[in-house]
Amino acid sequence: MRAVARNGAIVCALFAVSDAFYIPGVTYKSYKDGETIPLLVNKVYSGESELQYAYTELPFACPPTGRVKAGRFASGASISLNLGEVLRGDRITVSDYELRMGRDEEARFLCEKEVDAAGIQRTRLMIQNEYRAEWIVDNLPGATSFMSTDKTRKYYAAGFKIGEVVKQDDGSPEFAIHNHVTLVIRYNSAPGRDGEKGKKVIVGFEVFPKSISAEGRTKDGLPSDMQGTHDPMILAVPSNSTDVRDAPGASIKIPFTYSVYFREDEKLEWKNRWDMYFVASGDSSNVHWLAILNSLVIAGLLTAVVAVILARTIRGELKDDAIKLKPTRQTPTQKTHGLLGSIDDIEAEADLSDDDEELTGWKLVHGDVFRAPASASLLSAVVGSGIQLLFATIGILMLSAVGVLNPSFRGGYASVGIALWLFAGVFAGYFSSRLYATFGLPDWQRNVFRTASLVPGLLFATMFILNLFVWIQASSNALPFTTLLALVALWLFIQLPLVYVGGWYGYTRAGAWSQPIKANAIPRQVPPQSWYTGSVRGVVLAGAVPFMVVFIELVFVFKSLWLDKSGYYYVFGFLSVVGTVLGLTVVEITVVAVYLQLCAENYHWWWQSFLVGASSALWIFAYLVYYFFTKLHITGFVSSMLFFAYGALACSLYALLVGTIGFWSAWLFVRRIYAAVKVD
16 A cells, blocks of 8 residues: 555656646747737637538638738638648638737728628528637637636636627517627737847737627728727618528628737736636636546555455465366367377366366366457457557657647647557557467468558548538538548558558567466356356446546546537646546456456456456446537537547547556456466
């Protein structure tokens, strides 16, 4: 227990250091007074839909004219994206909004956009579904500002609504579009020599949207009085029709304007500018600590159980002089006579049977415990892929906990995760092939191809099918054909060769792992089992324990992914601690389950050891279904299908990860206890 406490203290210390260390970006961009700052428009998203849309493709978006130039950027130019940004549906374009450092603009006219009836109807539906726009200035997303729960701190929520629902006098709803935005750019003096030269860095980007009617404007298209109250810009055509769709030939003209204000903020430094987006999340830090405490309590109880099994039961049995086993049955030689073999073989089997009758529990199945399982080739591929995923997951958590991966690196989690996954193909091939050789299976090249194709094939096939539905909806979630080709190229030219190299070395050079006891020629019959050993019910019940370790932290993960959408899950320090405890819990519950199974004289533990940890994914998916119907307001067939499809994929990867951890821990445990058995 002292070792556990010491390790826990070390983990908490590392967590404290990682929580304090944060890298918001590689370098800063400083601006001199009057220098043009490009405003980038990205996409719109909603908590009520899984479909996102490129902002420039919306029916009310002003088309860029190219008049704004900032360095190598010109309005209308598309910004090159990394793979992670493409996968998350980003489509970033330079806009016509003109921002010059330090120069306030009370009102500027952008454009007047004519929107037809179909565009009006689509915009009304998007306002009804509370779509929000994501704009970017100096890599900061435009934010709506709020006050924290204790009313002492201001914080940012990324994005702003494209419109609002307005109640008429008779109570009927109307939809008003936000056709005016007030942009507040907060800045501070640049650090170092740039600051001495009077240059500034941007530390905040706030957007205050407003709806202003097209009536009562000047000849320049500006409202006559920016400070007064205004009627909203209602999305309705001037006709006697009760519905926009009843007037297909009608259209309206929407004027778009904006204001720009620069404000100095000396309290906020550039390196801490992302903290404004995390204030609201920081208020829930006590709940994160509760999640860690819950995980530690469950892991502590399991540790006590495992300690009893290892220190008392097994160690006591190993010291017993009765654990002296005769040589196991060997595979019958070619010198056999008749169907039953030679007289010597039959007598040897009889002697072993008499000796086995004196043994009980896990000792009785010593001659069958290392027998190759059913579908051994598939198990090798699954476990090898799990090792690959484990390496990538640990790498992402470590880089995130120390701040190398952070929200300023847009798309970084997916891009770096894919890179780590590809590199870990060497380990996947190595461990898969060595396990394949241990099972005594030939044709390692087929195993290599199976290992390299299992997870990528599942992911690509699912994404390709879903992409067809998303493409029909004209959503930015749809992956371009070139991206699909790039993913295939990554698999063909990087993933497959690396898995092949690792597989070749693992099978031909390293070879099979030696087993402490050789398997008998004839399998022992498994006696009737209890409901908790070797059954689906027992596996599912055991999977509930790892789920209880993580379910509190899952609330924050789900909220970040499906409620906030553009919200950023940043507490990877907490997640790393919970993940570490989760791994320890999976190890312990698997060891307990396998030990009970062997004591019940059931030697089919190979797949069972994998499924015990993996079954917790069923509980997570069940919780995901509950979350969908109780917390979310996602509507539409395609959005619902995307939610459950991506949720099922995430749970499958989680099952692969924790199942692999359980498998290797069980194998080490079984090898250890049977290696201590004395064979006469």
